Amino acid sequence: MAVSPISLQSLRKSQGTHETAVGLPPSTYTDSDFHQFEIESVFGSEWLCVGRQEQIPNAGDYLAVTRAQEPLIIVRSGSGSISAMSGVCQHRGMCLSASVDRSDEEMLDRPQFDPGSGRQFRCPYHYWVYDLDGRLVGAPEMAQTPGFAPEDIRLPQLAVEVWKGFIFVNFSLDAAPLAPRLHKLEAVLANYDVDNLVTVEPEVMHDVPFNWKIMVENFMEMYHNSRLHNGIHDFAPSSGAWYEEYEAGDGALFGFNQMVEADGGFNPTFKALFPPLPGITMEERQRIVFAFVPPTLLLGFQPDSAFWFAVDPTGPTSHDLAMAYIFPESTIEREDFDETLDAAIDGVGNFVRQDMPTNVATQLGMRSRFAPRGRYSWQEGVLAQFNSWLVERYEAASV
Ligand code: FES
Ligand SMILES: [Fe+2]
Structure with missing residues (x-):
């Protein structure tokens, strides 16, 4: 059991809809004790996105990431399945996946x-050696250590679930599966063929200086x-904003931003730069879908492309932010792809810079001592929903 440093009664005022909710207490964005509570109550038992399956297509391919301040290794095993384990020797x-080949300035x-x-x-x-299942298979000079039993040593394993190509891990091995909680979002994304989109140019910004929320x-x-x-x-x-209603138990929050015309884009031409995603309808070409699979995965679907962010708190006032585009193969194979991608990234930069x-x-x-717990507009309805999702976790951890 974890104990919230802020009373649940106070936190509950942020639940509900824009009509009733106020912002979360400001200290939920700054306080170290609350951060630790949040790591346990939210990140300790929820499904955390660590990347996409096509990033590790072959046996032995792995991703090394941190989530909730835990170094993790996500690996495609010999049998083709994906497993996740602690990266702590x-x-x-x-x-064990940390680079030791660093410059004097970086060391x-x-x-x-x-x-x-x-x-x-x-x-x-x-030079202790682990196989792809995390089992210790080599440990030099340990034979003279009485009672040392390498066969008992394995990197601690995490639960893994793949949803539409996104790899999720869970520190709780008996966590309920994620997918059944995502059926509303799945229906909205039915035409986007998300499983087969391909991640392009993933990058991570480290210790971005504000709270993950x-x-x-x-x-x-x-x-x-x-x-x-x-x-x-x-x-x-x-x-042109609207949000799907949120009910307790939902695993995703999402909404739509209607565009003035079909095939708009985040760049100075206001037009999509790539061909429309195969399979989406005219109605879908006239809106952007913004979705959140809390607590980590943010998704945006435009008429011609999609992007995903993974948010990972590194402290009360910092987080790591992984970012990548995802495209259909048919778009990536176009001759002008690289050039057009540069233009698209430049365009998005104009928004990011604000x-x-x-x-x-x-x-x-x-x-600030004057920080508010302000009211929300209807165009921010999703914030009250996010608060509701959070407070459910804060409460569940406190009983
Ligand atoms: S800490 Fe990894 S082999 Fe010693
Ligand atoms: Fe913005």
Whole structure:
């Protein structure tokens, strides 16, 4: 059981809809004790997205990430299935996928993890070796250590579920499956062939200096589209926002931003730069879908492409942000793909350059003695839903 440093009665005021809810207590964005409570109550037993299946197509391919401050290895095993395990060496705790090949300037920075491929994992420190299932298969000079039983040593395993190509892991091995909670979102995405979209140019921004919830809120609410992004978001104004209702038990929150015309895009032409996604309807070509599979996965579906972000708190006021586009193969195979992708990334940069400083400044505001628990507009209805989802977890952990 975890204990919330903030009373549940106070937190509950943030539940409900925009008609009734107020913002979460500002200290939920700043306080170290609350952060620790949130890591346990939210991240300790929920499904956390770590990447996409096509990023590790072959046996031995692996991703090395952290989630909830835990180093993890996600690997395609010899049998073709995907497993997830702790990346902490069971000898003396070195993160076994961490690079030790670093410059003088970088050597004291936080460890660097890169994806890779191999038949085994060898810890760089004393060369203990683990197979793809995480079993210890080599440990030099340990024969003279009485009672040492390598066959009993295995990297701790996590539960894994793949949903539409996204790999989720769970620290709780008996967690209820995720997919049954996503059927509403699945229906909305039926025409997008999400399983077969391919991740392009994934990158991670480390220790982005604001609370993970500020990132989620900025991504999901469309109130600011016509204000902060005034002039560059006019192809999809805030007035065209609507959100699916949220009910306790739902595993995703999502909404739509209607566009003024079909095939709009986040770039100076306001037009999609790639061909429309095969299979989507005219109605779907005139809207953007924003979805959140809490607590980590943010999704955006445009007429010509999609993108995913994975949010991972690294402290009360920081998080890692993984970002990638996903495209159909047919788009990636186009001759002008690289060039067009550069233009698309440039275009999105115009929005990011407004959103990021706003988020940093909001974090500063949350520290203020005058920080509000403000009311929401209807165009922010999803924020009250997110609060509801969170408070359900805060409460469940506190009983
Ligand atoms: S800490 Fe990994 S082999 Fe010693
Ligand atoms: Fe924005």
